[in-house]
Amino acid sequence: MKRIGFQLIVGLLAMACTLQLNAQDKPAPSPLGKVYQRVGVTDVEVTYSRPGVKGRSIFAAEGLVPYGKLWRTGANGATKISFSTDVMIGDKTVPAGSYAIFSIPAADKWTIIFNSNTEQGGTGNYEDSKDVVRVTAETQELPFSVETFTMGFNNVKPTSAELLIYWDTALVSVPIKVKKTWE
Secondary structure, three states, rough: OOOHHHHHHHHHHHHHHHHHHHHHOOOOOOOOOOOEEEEEOEEEEEEEEOOEEEEEEEOOOOOOEEEOOOOOOOOOOOOOEOOOOEEEEOOEEEHHHHEEEEHHHHHHEEOOOEEEEOOOOOOOOHHHHEEEEEEEEEEEEEEEEEEEEEEEEEEEEEEEEEEEEEEEEEEEEEEEOOOOOOO
16 A cells, blocks of 8 residues: 555656646747837837748738738737826827737738727737727838837837837838926
């Protein structure tokens, strides 16, 4: 009886070690990215996953991201953007807080959507009733290809910045404005 108990304990320990080895952290095919920018006194942070082109057709009628279809603007979970103060996106005030970014790409322009449900894994649970703002942004074609999906900021000024979205040969810019609350 003692022998069976000992063998059971050894077996359980071996299983636990095997499970521990299998649970090790592995690199994601679309790694996590974060970008932070201070605009005036407003902190803006974007958390997103970064898929690669990997020889695929990206933005096209039959591409990985089909024209006219809702996209989570990245990979894995929904891309999240956070603002520490109220901002203006287009002509609408967006309250301080966190939002999921979705988009509907087209050849010449994209619809960029800031949605209040940040816990979405993709587009399956998307509800347009939770959209805080939708803006249209013109698409610029890059003269080169960007292999890894990238988001960043450009033209940063005390009261404004541009959120850049670029991947493959597409570049989209979304203007963000903040109120001047200092002096």
